[in-house]
Amino acid sequence: MASAAASLLARLSRAIGRESAQNELRWMRQALQDPSNRIHPTARTVEDMVERRIRGEPLQYILGSQPFGPLHLAVRSPVLIPRPETEDWALTLAHRIRSQAPPARPLRILDLCTGTGCIPLLLCRALPPGWAHATGVDVSEDAVALAKENARLNDVPLSIPTRHASSRERRANAFTPVRADLMQPDVVRQAGLDPPYDVITSNPPYIPKAEYDRLDASVRDYEDVRALLGDPVGAVPATLPEAERDKGLSFYHRIAELVRDEDLLGPDGMLVLEVGDGQADDVANILKRMTHLQQIELWNDPWGKARVVFARR
Template sequence: MMQSRAASSLLAQLSRAIGHESAQNELRWMRQTLDTPPAGICPTARSVEEMVSRRIRGEPLQYILVLIPRPETEDWALRLADLARDTLRSLTTNRPLSILDLCTGTGCIPLLLLRTLPAGSAHATGIDISEDAVSLAQENADLCGISVPADNIPHPNKRSRQSEENTFKSVLADLMHPDFVRKARLAPPYDVITSNPPYIPQVEYDRLPASVKGYEDVRALVGDPAGVALPTLPAADRDKGLTFYHRIAELVRDHDLLAAEGTLALEVGDGQAQDVAAILEGKAAMRRIDVWRDPWEKERVVVAHR
C-alpha cells in the first residue's frame, strides 16, 4: 500500500530525531496502541501526530504509549481487580464499590481497575499533590471513556447514564496536610484503597540516572519528602523511604477510611514489604496481611484487610 504524504512526513520527522529504523518501529507501535489499546491500558495521546511531536521533544516512548503503569504496577492492579470482583459478589446490597487511590499520578491504578470492573460497579477518586497530575489523571479518564461523577458535572444531560457507568474524579490535595481528609473532601469508608506512593530513599534518589531525574518530578519519587517531618515517624524508620506508609496507616486508623470488608493495597520498593506490613499491623491494626510478588519475584505490594 502506498504511504500517504502525511504518514511519510511523520516518518521523516521522527527519523531525524531517532533514526529511520527506530522511527519505523515506534510509529507502528503508536498506531497499534491507538487502534487496539491492550486491556486496561490507554494511550496518553489522541493522535499519532501528537505522539510524534512529543517523542521528537524527547519524551520517552513508554510515557506516550501507555499511562505508565510500570509492568509491576499493572500486574498487581489486575490481580487486585480480581479481588475487587470477589468483594462485589460478596456485597449484600447491590451498590457500586468505592475506590480511593492516594498519590494517583496519571490515575493509572484506579483507571485500570475501572476499565476491568463491570460497568456501573465502581466509582474511584484519585488524589495527588501535583496540579499537573490531577489534570492528567482526569484527561486520561476521559481518554479511557470514563466519566466524572454526576455531582461534579453541572450539566444535567450527563446525569442520565451515571448509574450504568464507572466514574473517576481526581482531586488536588496534600496527603501530609493535617486536615487532609476534609480538604480532599473524602467520603469514607472505601472498599478499596490503593497507593503507589513515592518510596525511594533520598540516598538512592541521588544515585538515579539523570534521564529519570529529568523526567520525573522529585515529589513523585522520594519517600521522605524534604520539609515534611512526620512527628510520628519512628527514628528507626527515618530515611528509609517509609514516610508515606506511616501517613497512610495513620489516616486509615484515625478516619476509618477502609470499609469493614475492604482491601488496602500499597506498592512498595525493594526490601520495604516487611517494614510496611509491620507499619500496617502496628499502626492501623490491619489483619490478614499478604505480600504479593511481581512477575520478577520481587516483593512488590502489601495487601491488607481489617
C-alpha cells in the first residue's frame, strides 16, 4: 500500500511538481472519503483521479466541486471553473450592498454569462433574506443546468416568489437561470428579461484570440470556448470601432449597448464587470462613451491587477 501511494505521488509530481502533487492527493482522498460531501467526485478511485490529472484535466472537474465564498459549487466540463479573482470581487460587491440601507423591496440582480451561477448565488447567500432576486443568463445549456443544480446544492430557491407566495417564501433570496444568447438582437425577449435592474454583473468572455491560442491545454481542451473567447467568430458587433477589435472587448460593447438601448440598468443601479489583464481602461471608456455612466471605479484583484470596472448611475 505504501509503495502504491509513493508511486502515485511520484507520477503526479512529475506532471505538476511535488508540493502541488502532495496537496492534490490529499484533496482527492478527502473528496472520496468524506461521507457528508453533497457533491461527489467524478472518479471512484485516487488512481483514476491521478490518471486524469496527469493527462491535464483540471483538478476541479475531477473533484467535481469548487469552493466559492460561502458556496460549495458543483463544476463540470465544459462550464467555466470559477476563479479566485471572481470570488474576491463578488464578496466585495456583497459587502458594498450590505453597507447600504436595507432596500424597500428585493434588489433585482441580473448576471450575464452566468456559468455555474457563482456570482448571483454568492450574492443570494451573502445578502440578508429578502434583499435579492437574481436572474442569470447564459448561452450554454450545460451552464444553465449546472447553475440550477448549484442553486439546489446551496439551498437558494430557484424561482422568484410571487405575490401569492407565503411570507417565508417572499423573504427568501432567489435565483433563476435562463438560456439566451447575449449577442442576439432580441436577447431581452429571448431571456424573458424585465428591465430595469438594480445590479448588473458579468464575468463575460474576454480573452483575445491570440492569447486564447496560447492558453494551456488544460484550459482549451476542457473549458467552453464560448466562455473564454472575447471576440467570437461571426458575433463581433458591427459597431465595434476598429481600434477595439481583436482585443477581447466585444461582450463589453454588447453589454453597453443593452444598458443604453434597452434601459437595462435602473436609477442608481450598479454595473459590475470583470475584465482581463490590461482591459480596464478600455472597458471604462466604452461605458463612458456608450452609456454616459460617469461614476466609474476600477477594482484591483488580490494580485494587484485592475480586475473590475464598477459603474453607477
